[in-house]
Amino acid sequence: xxxDITDDRARVDVMQLLELYKTTWWALNRSPEDVSKALGxxxxxxxxxxxxxxxxxxxVISDRTYRATIWDVIVRPSHQGRGIGKELVEFVxxxxxxxxxxxxxxxxxxxxxxxxxxxxxxxxEMAMILRR
Numbered sequence: 001x002x003x004d005i006t007d008d009r010a011r012v013d014v015m016q017l018l019e020l021y022k023t024t025w026w027a028l029n030r031s032p033e034d035v036s037k038a039l040g041x042x043x044x045x046x047x048x049x050x051x052x053x054x055x056x057x058x059x060v061i062s063d064r065t066y067r068a069t070i071w072d073v074i075v076r077p078s079h080q081g082r083g084i085g086k087e088l089v090e091f092v093x094x095x096x097x098x099x100x101x102x103x104x105x106x107x108x109x110x111x112x113x114x115x116x117x118x119x120x121x122x123x124x125e126m127a128m129i130l131r132r
Contacts, residue, residue: 001051003079005087007044007095014039016054020074026109027072042071044098046091048084055079058088060098068098070106089118 014032021027021035039045041061048056055076062068070092075084093104108115112122 003055003082003084003087004049005046005056005084005091006049007046007091009039009043009045011049012039012045012047012054012057017057020054020057020076021072023077024074027074038071044092044095046088046095048075048079048088050079056084056088058092060092060095062098062101064097065100066102068092068101068104070104073106073111085114086117089115093118 014035017035017039018030018032021030039059042059043062045059046057047054053076056074056079058073059071060068061071070089073085073088075082075088092098098104104120106115106120112120
């Protein structure tokens with residue numbers, strides 16, 4: 001069965017997404033309430049489906065002109081190595097609502113090589129973070 005990539009936010013079930021988050025090292029303790037709030041403030045919300053199973057996900061926060069930040073690129077471990085992550089990122093980069101965006105940003109600790117193939121470059125001198 002082919003993988004279906006969509007930006008239909010209504011299709012994303014928070015509980016299925018929480019299960020997917022639990023497959024990562026960086027999103028183990030997210031609550032349903034916080035995930036729902038994050039989804040409500042993200043556009044597009046892009047998901048990958050193998051039938052009724054959520055197998056991939058990402059979301060974007062953007063002003064739709066100058067900057068867009070890609071968050072939470074996840075592929076279910078059982079479906080990794082099939083190009084789903086690549087399809088998710090390409091879907092975002094080609095999304096019509098983001099066509100005017102001049103700079104896409106993202107955070108990654110260990111996937112630099114994956115994102116470099118899309119043209120992303122490390123900008124260590126520009127990054128700052130305030131943790132609360």
